[in-house]
Amino acid sequence: xxxxxxxxxxxxxxxxxxxxxxxxxxxxxxxxxxxxxxxxxxxxxxxxxxxxxxxxxxxxxxxxxxxxxxxxxxxxxxxxxxxxxxxxxxxxxxxxxxxxxxxxxxxxxxxxxxxxxxxxxxxxxxxxxxxxxxxxxxxxxxxxxxxxxxxxxxxxxxxxxxxxxxxxxxxxxxxxxxxxxxxxxxxxxxxxxxxxxxxxxxxxxxxxxxxxxxxxxxxxxxxxxxxxxxxxxxxxxxxxxxxxxxxxxxxxxxxxxxxxxxxxxxxxxxxxxxxxxxxxxxxxxxxxxxxxxxxxxxxxxxxxxxxxxxxxxxxxxxxxxxxxxxxxxxxxxxxxxxxxxxxxxxxxxxxxxxxxxxxxxxxxxxxxxxxxxxxxxxxxxxxxxxxxxxxx
Amino acid sequence: xxxxxxxxxxxxxxxxxxxxxxxxxxxxxxxxxxxxxxxxxxxxxxxxxxxxxxxxxxxxxxxxxxxxxxxxxxxxxxxxxxxxxxxxxxxxxxxxxxxxxxxxxxxxxxxxxxxxxxxxxxxxxxxxxxxxxxxxxxxxxxxxxxxxxxxxxxxxxxxxxxxxxxxxxxxxxxxxxxxxxxxxxxxxxxxxxxxxxxxxxxxxxxxxxxxxxxxxxxxxxxxxxxxxxxxxxxxxxxxxxxxxxxxxxxxxxxxxxxxxxxxxxxxxxxxxxxxxxxxxxxxxxxxxxxxxxxxxxxxxxxxxxxxxxxxxxxxxx
Amino acid sequence: xxxxxxxxxxxxxxxxxxxxxxxxxxxxxxxxxxxxxxxxxxxxxxxxxxxxxxxxxxxxxxxxxxxxxxxxxxxxxxxxxxxxxxxxxxxxxxxxxxx
Ligand SMILES: Cc1ncc(C[n+]2csc(CCOP(=O)(O)OP(=O)(O)O)c2C)c(N)n1
Ligand code: SF4
Ligand code: SF4
Ligand code: SF4
Ligand SMILES: [Mg+2]
Numbered sequence: 166x167x168x169x170x171x172x173x174x175x176x177x178x179x180x181x182x183x184x185x186x187x188x189x190x191x192x193x194x195x196x197x198x199x200x201x202x203x204x205x206x207x208x209x210x211x212x213x214x215x216x217x218x219x220x221x222x223x224x225x226x227x228x229x230x231x232x233x234x235x236x237x238x239x240x241x242x243x244x245x246x247x248x249x250x251x252x253x254x255x256x257x258x259x260x261x262x263x264x265x266x267x268x269x270x271x272x273x274x275x276x277x278x279x280x281x282x283x284x285x286x287x288x289x290x291x292x293x294x295x296x297x298x299x300x301x302x303x304x305x306x307x308x309x310x311x312x313x314x315x316x317x318x319x320x321x322x323x324x325x326x327x328x329x330x331x332x333x334x335x336x337x338x339x340x341x342x343x344x345x346x347x348x349x350x351x352x353x354x355x356x357x358x359x360x361x362x363x364x365x366x367x368x369x370x371x372x373x374x375x376x377x378x379x380x381x382x383x384x385x386x387x388x389x390x391x392x393x394x395x396x397x398x399x400x401x402x403x404x405x406x407x408x409x410x411x412x413x414x415x416x417x418x419x420x421x422x423x424x425x426x427x428x429x430x431x432x433x434x435x436x437x438x439x440x441x442x443x444x445x446x447x448x449x450x451x452x453x454x455x456x457x458x459x460x461x462x463x464x465x466x467x468x469x470x471x472x473x474x475x476x477x478x479x480x481x482x483x484x485x486x487x488x489x490x491x492x493x494x495x496x497x498x499x500x501x502x503x504x505x506x507x508x509x510x511x512x513x514x515x516x517x518x519x520x521x522x523x524x525x526x527x528x529x530x531x532x533x534x535x536x537x538x539x540x541x542x543x544x545x546x547x548x549x550x551x552x553x554x555x556x557x
Numbered sequence: 558x559x560x561x562x563x564x565x566x567x568x569x570x571x572x573x574x575x576x577x578x579x580x581x582x583x584x585x586x587x588x589x590x591x592x593x594x595x596x597x598x599x600x601x602x603x604x605x606x607x608x609x610x611x612x613x614x615x616x617x618x619x620x621x622x623x624x625x626x627x628x629x630x631x632x633x634x635x636x637x638x639x640x641x642x643x644x645x646x647x648x649x650x651x652x653x654x655x656x657x658x659x660x661x662x663x664x665x666x667x668x669x670x671x672x673x674x675x676x677x678x679x680x681x682x683x684x685x686x687x688x689x690x691x692x693x694x695x696x697x698x699x700x701x702x703x704x705x706x707x708x709x710x711x712x713x714x715x716x717x718x719x720x721x722x723x724x725x726x727x728x729x730x731x732x733x734x735x736x737x738x739x740x741x742x743x744x745x746x747x748x749x750x751x752x753x754x755x756x757x758x759x760x761x762x763x764x765x766x767x768x769x770x771x772x773x774x775x776x777x778x779x780x781x782x783x784x785x786x787x788x789x790x791x792x793x794x795x796x797x798x799x800x801x802x803x804x805x806x807x808x809x810x811x812x813x814x815x816x817x818x819x820x821x822x823x824x825x826x827x828x829x830x831x832x833x834x835x836x837x838x839x840x841x842x843x844x845x846x847x848x849x850x851x852x853x854x855x856x857x858x859x860x861x862x863x864x865x866x867x868x869x870x871x872x873x874x
Numbered sequence: 875x876x877x878x879x880x881x882x883x884x885x886x887x888x889x890x891x892x893x894x895x896x897x898x899x900x901x902x903x904x905x906x907x908x909x910x911x912x913x914x915x916x917x918x919x920x921x922x923x924x925x926x927x928x929x930x931x932x933x934x935x936x937x938x939x940x941x942x943x944x945x946x947x948x949x950x951x952x953x954x955x956x957x958x959x960x961x962x963x964x965x966x967x968x969x970x971x972x973x
Pocket of ligand 2: 580613696
């Protein structure tokens, strides 16, 4: 079995990449994801992988080269953050609609402007409708595990969609934690060999890809893409189960923390879950029935499962580390409330928090639970759309 | 290497009829000529930037390409094909492709997709030195979206975003010299060429340059004049009259740069005045209006200057 | 013979090729662009000297060549641009109005 090692999130993901030994990696530096291609370039130049590493001149070209490579028959990956992801935007859609199972380490960082290198989720939230599967992870271990599972999810014949492994810039990407690494051979066996059905470099079958698609067919292609995203939910669970058998580490669509008898709960993504769990423990020790849900799979969105988990709660706070600027709430909030609509009568409020790397401490999370408890008690909501910890 | 049309005609056709380019379009003529330079037994992976060529040759489910083909977007043909080439190298290294399998990687882009929006992606791919050829089919405007000016549009040309108005008479700026920019990337092979009429040797120049570009290892670049009857406003039968006069007036000089050494491929015995090029095309009609003689003089001056410069740099005298 | 043999108007989203991939090279030859023509090139076999100059100049790959010889014009795809007639040195191709 695997060994334990002290690694930063980025290093762990780069190690996963080395263990996967993909055919092509095309990437461009941007803080805080830069280390991933840096570590990987060193692996490549030290002969530890057989990968063609393509140091492109921009993220637009990174995703374009990934598209060319994956279409040509290569298992392909990349990494980026914030403006880099935004610069890829056009190509993200094309990768997904071309049904190319590219894997991207998306190291979450605030999207300009103003320019800011610190963590929030405005970058990947901006890509939530691009047709990529999005996995989120709290810890270095989860970033590493998700990256390995991403390959298998993306390439599954019922999915064939690109996958983002999202984890928090600096908080996860740069802090060192002890993590459990799989054996190289186990990773190799787990991901298996990439065998696309049709690809450009196939000596035995020529293909044309990327057509002009007229109204007669475009709609059907989109419907098929939608089905692939629906399938992804089942496939993610299957792959996670297989991963559990291999490692003993269990992953679902989201993590439920002390939810069995919870009356109030917070729903959020990524590293803030660590802070929030500490608050839940604290509240529990005082007899408060607090719980937490940490979403792992944001695309596809686990609508039914979320409804089942939140049904019957007295009050829920959705915490968004990105605003959607619709004037009414963040993107996670919007998805959660629309999931609940007509299926469960739960009071839900929204907190936008931590934008541009603003610290989120246990006191901030306590404010949220306090508010939830008030709602639970009075049954009335003062304000739905809130900024947490803002200087008034 | 010598060009024998009879032998070339025995090769399988790589671009089929039934595509939707306008009647008489220069672009498919260029594409056919470039692909004809491939050895019959070699496989090719072809990429096209968005533009007339791409939207007309691959409208689902009808592809005019007999080879593997990919289009992904407008500004990234260089990057896209570089990814496919990297995949080829990796797959070869890992034994996923037969050792004796040769695949050639060729990207086509219009002047808009190459001189303008795709310049960064092209520059990156060329600088990285992928084993590929990038072919710009230069028709001097964004034809697909309705004849808008590009940085390849000649000075004073009438386009829909540089209209010949009463106070501003067409495009104000000189063309960008993309071939020189590509040469500045220190590529093993860079050439400027065109499909020509018989008096200029027909397709010899284009064929031989395409062959060199395809079979020279590393990143190579071809800039090929590809007249557009719709945007230039001339009658469709005259395609090769357009390119013939472009090289006889030295508006479109033919040359190649091999490892930095420039050779002019054709030096007209008598350089024709630019009027002959201009008068053949409706997009320059306004320069012949009374009082606009200065425009023709300006164009002539520019052509003379670039031509003199090339003559001075020509290393095969 | 048509290269694409599915029912184009009724293809279900379940059966359509993923991402718009087409695994039938040259399927565009199913498209009859000959209908666009207003002038038609007529090849005069007797005047033809088999120089093949007409072959590479055609934008629509519509000069049929077999075993190195010009054998006719592919009217399914020829759009009648007249480049072949313009370039033929022997006047062996004449453009006539489509009837
Ligand atoms: C990012 C982006 N911007 C704009 C367009 C619209 N567009 C498509 S083709 C084209 C012009 C193509 O011009 P050129 O490259 O010269 O090719 P041509 O059509 O002349 O053959 C434009 C502006 C696009 N598809 N993508
Ligand atoms: S508009 Fe011009 S370049 Fe485009 S297909 Fe027509 S002739 Fe060719
Ligand atoms: S160009 Fe004229 S003479 Fe030559 S092969 Fe064609 S038809 Fe015959
Ligand atoms: S008229 Fe034009 S399209 Fe028809 S065969 Fe001649 S060159 Fe080709
Ligand atoms: Mg153009």
